[in-house]
Amino acid sequence: xxxxxxxxxxxxxxxxxxxxxxxxGGTVGMLKTPRGYRPEPGYLQRLLDEIPRFGDETLPEFVIxxxxxxxxSSNMTPAHWxxxxxxxxxxxxxxxxxxxxxxxxxxxxxxxxLSFMLEDLAKPVILTGSQIPLxxxxxxxxxxxxxxMLILGRHHRELAEVMIYFDSLLLRGNRASKVSVDSFxxxxxxxxxxxxxxxxxxxxxxRLLLPARARTPDIDVLEVVELGSATVGAFRLFPxxxxxxxxxxxxxxxxxxxxxxxxxxxxxxxDPEFMRVIQAATARGVVIVAxxxxxxxxxxxxxxxxxxxxxxxxxxxxxxxxxxxxxxKLFYLFEKGFSPERVKRLMQQSLVGELTVPRDDASxxxxxxxxxxxG
Numbered sequence: 315x316x317x318x319x320x321x322x323x324x325x326x327x328x329x330x331x332x333x334x335x336x337x338x339g340g341t342v343g344m345l346k347t348p349r350g351y352r353p354e355p356g357y358l359q360r361l362l363d364e365i366p367r368f369g370d371e372t373l374p375e376f377v378i379x380x381x382x383x384x385x386x387s388s389n390m391t392p393a394h395w396x397x398x399x400x401x402x403x404x405x406x407x408x409x410x411x412x413x414x415x416x417x418x419x420x421x422x423x424x425x426x427x428l429s430f431m432l433e434d435l436a437k438p439v440i441l442t443g444s445q446i447p448l449x450x451x452x453x454x455x456x457x458x459x460x461x462x463m464l465i466l467g468r469h470h471r472e473l474a475e476v477m478i479y480f481d482s483l484l485l486r487g488n489r490a491s492k493v494s495v496d497s498f499x500x501x502x503x504x505x506x507x508x509x510x511x512x513x514x515x516x517x518x519x520x521r522l523l524l525p526a527r528a529r530t531p532d533i534d535v536l537e538v539v540e541l542g543s544a545t546v547g548a549f550r551l552f553p554x555x556x557x558x559x560x561x562x563x564x565x566x567x568x569x570x571x572x573x574x575x576x577x578x579x580x581x582x583x584x585d586p587e588f589m590r591v592i593q594a595a596t597a598r599g600v601v602i603v604a605x606x607x608x609x610x611x612x613x614x615x616x617x618x619x620x621x622x623x624x625x626x627x628x629x630x631x632x633x634x635x636x637x638x639x640x641x642x643k644l645f646y647l648f649e650k651g652f653s654p655e656r657v658k659r660l661m662q663q664s665l666v667g668e669l670t671v672p673r674d675d676a677s678x679x680x681x682x683x684x685x686x687x688x689g
Contacts, residue, residue, distance in 0.1 A: 334413070335377065482512040612633045
């Protein structure tokens with residue numbers, strides 16, 4: 315994949331923060347054609363040059379690098395996650411923050427993946443996009459872009475994680491999910507409060523932030539963990555499930571699967587064939603992580619008998635992780651070369667703020683802690 319690089323037309327002011335923008339594609343910069351909206355190389359830069367607000371000196375200086383070809387986010391793959399991460403890594407020392415312009419369909423997957431891939435991140439990374447292209451008179455693109463840029467410029471010293479900004483909310487990236495296809499508030503973080511809210515003022519809740527690392531020259535190198543070679547997947551339970559279908563999902567060479575369960579981690583455990591499939595997979599070393607299908611709440615396998623049956627069969631709780639975060643985390647842990655048993659343990663511990671482990675839950679051998687990802 316090649317990159318087309320564009321410099322902003324904003325005049326340099328030495329005191330202004332500098333941000334690097336990765337433009338992957340998506341609705342923001344799409345051009346209306348007789349066959350519908352499509353990404354157009356260089357078009358976003360031309361639009362920004364034409365809108366006076368983006369030349370305002372209250373904004374940080376910015377540089378845009380765009381994917382070639384630009385992507386609809388439904389075509390996003392782990393190879394593209396790596397492309398984004400590598401663009402950030404190569405420019406890490408020179409910039410104060412990073413903005414990733416991304417389509418909404420898979421934005422939560424990318425944000426979750428980057429939260430694990432960018433190890434020892436000490437600077438802010440914000441993903442944003444829009445529901446209506448910037449070229450339209452009425453759009454949400456201008457607000458999302460301008461506000462994300464202002465947050466990166468004004469708060470780059472206190473923010474040190476991967477986030478999503480959309481329609482007045484700043485969300486932890488690995489806590490967010492897309493919840494609407496036809497309204498401006500497209501993203502929510504059901505199990506964790508917003509890191510910031512935007513109204514007349516931009517308010518950041520410092521109590522919720524991951525600890526910012528000290529800015530010293532020796533940490534201006536960013537480590538990136540490549541994702542993509544591990545074989546993991548996701549499967550949603552449904553009434554009438556034929557166990558043979560799940561068995562195919564769990565077959566070799568699969569290393570881990572996110573199992574989207576009912577309620578607090580329940581499944582059809584009265585079906586002996588279903589349980590045989592689960593037990594056979596975990597016995598082979600497949601890591602099965604239970605998350606909950608409902609938007610809010612936690613999958614805790616110690617609560618109900620059906621969940622306990624899964625626990626006894628070797629399934630582990632993903633607690634309140636989103637399915638997107640659980641999948642990205644499985645990718646990450648297997649890419650690190652960890653054994654299945656270690657992956658199981660780490661899936662139940664918070665690495666980058668992606669889950670909340672119940673304080674009184676000792677039944678699954680978990681601890682209330684943030685672990686060292688390198689240990």
